[in-house]
Amino acid sequence: xxxxxxxxxxxxxxxxxxxxxxxxxxxxxxxxxxxxxxxxxxxxxxxxxxxxxxxxxxxxxxxxxxxxxxxxxxxxxxxxxxxxxxxxxxxxxxxxxxxxxxxxxxxxxxxxxxxxxxxxxxxxxxxxxxxxxxxxxxxxxxxxxxxxxxxxxxxxxxxxxxxxxxxxxxxxxxxxxxxxxxxx
Amino acid sequence: xxxxxxxxxxxxxxxxxxxxxxxxxxxxxxxxxxxxxxxxxxxxxxxxxxxxxxxxxxxxxxxxxxxxxxxxxxxxxxxxxxxxxxxxxxxxxxxxxxxxxxxxxxxxxxxxxxxxxxxxxxxxxxxxxxxxxxxxxxxxxxxxxxxxxxxxxxxxxxxxxxxxxxxxxxxxxxxxxxxxxxxx
Numbered sequence: 001x002x003x004x005x006x007x008x009x010x011x012x013x014x015x016x017x018x019x020x021x022x023x024x025x026x027x028x029x030x031x032x033x034x035x036x037x038x039x040x041x042x043x044x045x046x047x048x049x050x051x052x053x054x055x056x057x058x059x060x061x062x063x064x065x066x067x068x069x070x071x072x073x074x075x076x077x078x079x080x081x082x083x084x085x086x087x088x089x090x091x092x093x094x095x096x097x098x099x100x101x102x103x104x105x106x107x108x109x110x111x112x113x114x115x116x117x118x119x120x121x122x123x124x125x126x127x128x129x130x131x132x133x134x135x136x137x138x139x140x141x142x143x144x145x146x147x148x149x150x151x152x153x154x155x156x157x158x159x160x161x162x163x164x165x166x167x168x169x170x171x172x173x174x175x176x177x178x179x180x181x182x183x184x
Numbered sequence: 185x186x187x188x189x190x191x192x193x194x195x196x197x198x199x200x201x202x203x204x205x206x207x208x209x210x211x212x213x214x215x216x217x218x219x220x221x222x223x224x225x226x227x228x229x230x231x232x233x234x235x236x237x238x239x240x241x242x243x244x245x246x247x248x249x250x251x252x253x254x255x256x257x258x259x260x261x262x263x264x265x266x267x268x269x270x271x272x273x274x275x276x277x278x279x280x281x282x283x284x285x286x287x288x289x290x291x292x293x294x295x296x297x298x299x300x301x302x303x304x305x306x307x308x309x310x311x312x313x314x315x316x317x318x319x320x321x322x323x324x325x326x327x328x329x330x331x332x333x334x335x336x337x338x339x340x341x342x343x344x345x346x347x348x349x350x351x352x353x354x355x356x357x358x359x360x361x362x363x364x365x366x367x368x
Binding site for chain 1: 231252
């Protein structure tokens, strides 16, 4: 059903001023943008965080590799898919494979990109590159150098959806990963 | 499957210093945090954006109310659920009802909270409060005061999943909303 037809013109960035730049972490900029109807907004804030990967990895029997750990963003223990920051110059798929090996000790012969998604429609923020890995097999112990201590879990689809319903995930990017893994 | 049992201790914030505060938009702070193993991290960045609502609203025949519009965060036209910022002092459910009425012209007699989710496990960023609304009915024309010009769409579950698969959504928070609406 279509209520009104629209032509969608992009906004034009007239000026962009970096207000805060923390190398390897985030950049905050304020833009002056011109809307298609001619209006000019002179304080459109944009946050650019580091790009990262989120991996929906399944073993041959369909179990999804998850981690339970305390995270300081939501300030609580939460369930997560395998994820991590893309290093400087690293290809997203390379980062996905590296994170699956480091965080879970698994490798996979079958990788499928599920798309890039930004965190916010207005501020942009960090871009997450999603991947699905199938037939993952454990080849080593997890050896993450991350700050968090994680418990590795292999969840069936039913267990995963039950955890989602109970609010075990705390972050929208991970819930999105579950959606892309199960619905795509 | 559990590889190692863990006790999950929260991190302790020893110091928090606001580096940038834009009222009504965002706050960027850098924290000194102490990890459970005693390590101290003195540059843990946190971004706090404004809280907002995302509404998975369905009509009596199960169609999901969506909008297609240009958004400056992902810098492209994308598909979205009904969403918007929570005003100062406003209850999230009140904001959800207001946004559904303003953006789509719909009201609903049945509301169900689907939980709060932060954007990022590390930086936190904005909290999205998700709701499902059922049996939504149109009572007025959309009358949004937003900057974007949107096309309103009523999608069946199959159409929604097809759009998701084609990458029509550009933001992780909206993909999360589809997951919570369809899987919860």
